[in-house]
Amino acid sequence: AQRVTQPEKLLSVFKGAPVELKCNYSYSGSPELFWYVQYSRQRLQLLLRHISRESIKGFTADLNKGETSFHLKKPFAQEEDSAMYYCALRWGFNKFYFGSGTKLNVKP
Amino acid sequence: EAQVTQNPRYLITVTGKKLTVTCSQNMNHEYMSWYRQDPGLGLRQIYYSMNVEVTDKGDVPEGYKVSRKEKRNFPLILESPSPNQTSLYFCASGGTYNSPLHFGNGTRLTVT
Numbered sequence: 001a002q003r004v005t006q007p008e009k010l011l012s013v014f015k016g017a018p019v020e021l022k023c024n025y026s027y028s029g030s031p032e033l034f035w036y037v038q039y040s041r042q043r044l045q046l047l048l049r050h051i052s053r054e055s056i057k058g059f060t061a062d063l064n065k066g067e068t069s070f071h072l073k074k075p076f077a078q079e080e081d082s083a084m085y086y087c088a089l090r091w092g093f094n095k096f097y098f099g100s101g102t103k104l105n106v107k108p
Numbered sequence: 109e110a111q112v113t114q115n116p117r118y119l120i121t122v123t124g125k126k127l128t129v130t131c132s133q134n135m136n137h138e139y140m141s142w143y144r145q146d147p148g149l150g151l152r153q154i155y156y157s158m159n160v161e162v163t164d165k166g167d168v169p170e171g172y173k174v175s176r177k178e179k180r181n182f183p184l185i186l187e188s189p190s191p192n193q194t195s196l197y198f199c200a201s202g203g204t205y206n207s208p209l210h211f212g213n214g215t216r217l218t219v220t
Contacts, residue, residue, distance in 0.1 A: 048210035098151035
C-alpha cells in the first residue's frame with residue numbers, strides 16, 4: 001500500500017533559521033510527489049511538485065528515491081511561512097495519498 | 109474567480125439523518141475528489157470522479173455515496189450518518205495530468 005509519513009506534527013524555528021520538513025513515502029513505482037500548504041484561514045494550495053524542480057517562496061524539495069524521501073527545505077524561514085504543510089503522493093492519475101501534516105511555526 | 113465551492117461550511121446533524129455536502133467548480137475540470145481529514149491521519153480520499161458519470165472508490169468509501177451528473181458538481185452524500193463520520197471534509201478538482209489539485213474551503217461535519 002502507498003503511504004506518506006510526516007514524522008513531525010509541529011516544527012518551531014526562529015525567523016532566519018533553516019527549516020526542513022520531513023516526508024517519507026512507501027511506493028513500489030515511480031512516485032509523483034507534492035507539497036501542499038494551508039495558511040491560516042485559507043484553503044489548501046499547491047506549494048511545489050517534484051517534477052517541476054522549482055523553488056517556490058524560497059522552498060525546495062528533492063526527491064531521493066534511495067531514501068524514499070521528499071523533504072521540504074528553506075534556508076531562511078520567514079514568519080509568513082507559518083502554516084500547515086502536507087506532503088502528498090499521486091498514484092496513477094486518480095488517487096492521492098497525503099501525510100498527516102506538519103505545522104510550521106516561525107517565531108520572530 | 110476560479111475556485112472550488114463547498115457548502116455548507118459547518119453542519120451539525122444527528123445519527124441516521126441523510127445529508128448532502130455540495131461541491132462545485134468553475135474551472136471545467138474533469139477530475140474531482142472528496143477527502144476527509146482527521147487528527148493524526150491527514151487527508152484520506154473517499155471517492156473520486158474522472159468525468160461525468162464516472163466515479164470510483166478511494167481509500168475510505170464506506171458510508172458515503174457520490175454522484176457526477178454534471179461536470180461542475182460532485183456532491184457527497186451520507187445516507188445514514190454515524191458519529192464516526194464526524195470530520196473535516198474537503199472537495200478538490202484537477203485538470204490535466206500535470207495540473208495541481210484545487211481545494212474547497214472545507215466542511216466541518218459533526219454527527220451526534
